[in-house]
Amino acid sequence: MDAQGRTVKAGASTTPIARAKAFGRWLRSGSLGFYKVMRANPLTLVGFVLVVLISLAALLVAVVPPITTALGYPVQMTPYGPNDLLPCPVVGNRTFCAQPPSVEHWFGTDRAGRDVFSRVLAALPLDLAIGFLIAGFSLAVGGGLGLIAGFWDRPGTVGAAVSLTIMRVTDVFLAFPSLVLALAIAATLGRGTVPCILAILLTWWPYYIRLTRGEVLAVKHQPYVVAARAAGVSEWRILFRHVFRNILEPLVVYLTMDVGTVLVVFSTISYIGIGVPPDVPEWGNMISAYGDYLLIYPWMVIFPGLAVFITVVAFSLLGDGLRDILDPRSRRALAQAEASTTAAATPAAPEA
């Protein structure tokens, strides 16, 4: 993650050895900064560890089943298949599922007799992949358009007309409450995971346009950009090496936090009942199915809810910390805070 915005200067070192040394230096300074930030702000460390754990778990859950078919013998990441119906104990003359958490079923079982722990785990790859996919796609599309709209806006040029068009279209999309449009799209396209993803994709990129454009506007009048232009650097090179490099940091921070937000919206659409089909393990789905039994069978609702909560908190803590790592200003503030050993309440890194 330290690679954002500071890659090795390829032109400066010519031989492979020198290049490797430069890379080593960069790696060392980067990891040192990483270590310092983590030590200064334990919450960031918590977020970082959680995100790594969650991603690893998601990866394992997603990757292991295909491996098992290749190996020919079953290895399961989730204790039970997400839609396996477990035998229910018979009480009196009726079968009774919905068992509270026990040693065998950590999160209990739901009313159909499915293991809640397995379903919470099984939902992980889908939810996380959708978070990354939609946030990443929005960054690519919205970031690209925002770069264009912010960079070429001198009045009277073709670029200005394009920028104006982009911003007007963005205004339209920003005036939609995204969930309402997503609901309308998901409802018309029919129930399913793909329509749901499409619906969020279509409503998500405008935020990135606004963010990117604002950052570009702030950066492009900086002395170093003016100097580059005066030195005869081409427009494209200025755009990518001088402007894009310097706006990458807020974008990465926003993207990190946005993964959680996308996840919440996705599960909201499922919750409302026009997202993924009911048998697909998805956190919003699970909460929706047993939300009314919150007081009778709390484990069916609380564990999926906790899963959403922890994931969102992890990404937002990591995003906060990334800002500290990537933003030179708050890095300096951090160093100062470390230097002043007196217990003065110097704010380490004010959140913006």
Place this chain on the structure above:
Amino acid sequence: MGRSRGDLIVFVGKRLLTLLPVLLGVVTITFIFTHLAVPNPCNVWSGPRATQSTIQQCIVNNDLDKPIFNQYASYLGKLVVGEWGASPRGVPVLPSILAAFPQTLELVLAALVLMVVIGIPLGVIAASNSGRWLDHIVRTFYLSGWATPTYLAAAVLSIAVGPLLGLPRNGAFTSTVPPFPQPFHMSVLDALVALNFSGVVDAIAHLILPASALAFVNMGIATRMTRGSMLEVLPMDYVKTARMKGISDFFVLYKHALRNSLISTVTVIGTTMGGILSTLVVIEEIFLWPGLGSYAYEAITKYNFNGTIGAVIFFAIGVVVANLIADFVYGVLDPRVEWR
């Protein structure tokens, strides 16, 4: 450009003019999605037992046999003159929305009051105790509000907290039709105007849960912004001067420092209005609040195209006007701002 009243009027007028292309865009996009994605809604509208001739009749009645562009043009023409059409069951759209919108406005205002009254002081407390346990508690609180999905917060409030406190959790009144007229369609205001005291209590009791849910999930924005900008303002010279003059802590924090930090908080609340309105759909649906959100949800899920477009128009107006109000308050708070 300056700060005279004339400048303000020009500013507001210009901003309201930009609303027109936004509305046109919003209507167009929604129209395309509803009409292209569902080519023959008559199958749904006429019900499962409809005969072929009824469906054919429905198609002809709704111009669905015409090219989509003609449908769009005639729909726009009707929309401009105020004929917003009717739902498939024949309920006219505009009156329903006009009755639902004030209810939503009431809910949003109540939530905003909670956000301002609780969220901003929390931010001040966190900033003035930065790095200490009070700060950590406040940060945990707003982070948990932000990370809790709206539906979960609403469900917990409605199912667990509501019964515990004895608060009603469905609708705006205990009886579906209150014993007094509803000229404003805002439950508390209507009861006040009718001088019905028990009605006021009933209306407020019904408002508490949905408004708290809405405020809880959105409060983080206000608290976080206030905390952040207070941290920037507190080390400044004028705050130190105020402290040195011996002004009490309360006045330094809330009069000198907060006034300047409020500027960014107000802006952020205004720009996140779209998000707040989004969460509204879920909250109104869970609390059965008779507002625009539940109207939109019902319209969307029942293929009520006219209703969907109408609701979306009102949502868009809400977002744009909220931004305009935020800019106005911003200008009032910051005397350097010129209306342009």
